[in-house]
Amino acid sequence: MLSRTALARAFALPLEQLPRSSITTTTTTFRACLHQATTTTPSHNHHHHPEAPLSATPRAHTSTPFQQPRFRTAEDAIPQTRADVPLSKQPVAPTFEAPLKVSQSLLDMLPNLTSQRPHYITAHLHDRPYLLTAGDQLRLPFLMPKVKPGDVLRFNRASLLGSRDFTLKSGAKYLDERLFECRVRVMGVESEPLRTKEKTKRRQRHVRTVTSKHRYTIMRVMDVKVKTAEELMEEGAVVVESAESAADVGLKE
Template sequence: MFSRSALARAFALPLEQATRQSLTTTTFRACLHQASTPSNTSSEEPLSATPRAQFSTPTEQPTHPTPTANPPVTRADVPIAKQPLPPTFMTPLKVSKSLLDTLPLLSTQKPHYISAHLHDRPYLLTEGDHLRLPFLMPKVKPGDVLRFNRASILGSRDFTLKGAPYVDERLFECRVRVMGVDSEPLRVKEKTKRRRRHVQKITSKHRYTLLRVMEVKIKTVEELEKEGEVVVE
């Protein structure tokens, strides 16, 4: 049978467990209370989530003076250094007597063709032609009108005027309009090296500028006289 000490210990076990739970709860609550209440003995200021910068008046940043230079004439996105310069010549146009005699025949016989040079590449153009440049021309938009001022040959069906190496740009006018941008199909090129098991694939998709020739004009003798041409023997 059970002894008195075993029975007393069995009856006292629930009381001991209840006492331990109460002590643990009291200690945990005391720790939470101490952690939530700041101590007043410390001399440091309590931490705050609000920054101190918002209570101070903001300092004004120094503003740099805007340049007083005139804005670009063509477009605002083109800097002044990259704008096309107007044709300014220090000396008047000098033409020979034989050129003045044959120029009316060339200017009246249409259509005209021109061998225009762009980046040292000749392009044989007539009015109404579509030209796709082999590169993407920067700083141009669809609708812009450009002028080709470098040509080596001006001609018609029966007459031809050749320059040495270029014809003076005051003798003709060639204007083109930017139609848009054309792109080629995507090309994939595989590159590999010897004794390597890796194949590198390189993709390329070039873009080109599309132009349309709006005007090819050879000036008449009357127009050259208004510009102040000088006849040289």
Template structure:
């Protein structure tokens, strides 16, 4: 505990030191003002030296790299054909639309082709991603996946089929029918989505329960046309008639 005399001496010292602290404040302000003026006078020199550094830095290349490219990564602009990745199986790769040799048709196929053309309606066993689809004109397709880069109203062509037939005749390919013999066109009608599914996942000796949500989308299509070309159309397109016995499509009557 302090005595009264000690408290009086402490207060007297505080009274005497207060003016010194107050008087020193203007000096500090003056010093700060001087340093600020010096910094402002030195600022143009620093700016002039920073405008021309030894190794100039620029954000232009970074901004150019961040912009998305207009080219499609999986599309060849020269031949206008999609590129097949190395990891995609051969059965799922797209068929090239260009041909190096004319269509070869046997004499037996040319003689039986008018019977198949005249008997309608036709059905087709089209393959899409190694999955067969039995289709006729007017059918609605609900693909088990969402087809990329398509919109509602787009018209697509199925160019891979293992069989085309009618009520009494069937044309079988070896292994597929040449796409220049038939036409199968479908129209994209929209996208369908399934209801939201929530699956709870737990682990042993843990109180936390995780929820896995899934909501898949599917592409909807409608078959617009399934047509087999006539012998006259094939000959006009440059088809060549060969002898029987060579590998190719065969028309078999139903028993």
């Protein structure tokens, strides 16, 4: 074939059938190929040194244990103390025009109320009362805006606070918020099943179908705390007559 190279013709035909000129060219080309192969291979083997077999014993003694990074979980995202909450998200301390007024009878009966646990509270949110204790789960009848799961809120409006035998009442509509602490944590949002309702009007054949799916905010009560007499005095409470006291502790009837 005319398209074959000299090296291919050299392997395909015996040397007796080839002309002398082609034999010389083929031998030179073949020798050149062999020369390149022999010069390339030893140089590659000269730079390659087989490594010693790997041993795990020296590496186990000299290496340090590697601790994998810990992924953030839902528990890490929830702050446990006030120090874990960023300053921008901490609640603003309320300001009061006058100090808290307490009577001597309140200071005398307050240790009985604080020592008797658990405490309950009747907290008010949007003028709706909720009877709560620590650990209760509260489902609000609406979706609270601008809150996220993990946020800690404080209920500062309460009309009643007590324990099994004692009750803290006030002559006003609500107790002074400096007497107690009620903190809740936002757990998430709960949706009700889809509702379908048919609406129609008189003397009309058209029936209109309305769907609704409400969502509610779920909270859990973290702590219901009644402040002690020492804490009230440290915060600047003033002892007055019983008639001017902000609240009074009494036995349950």
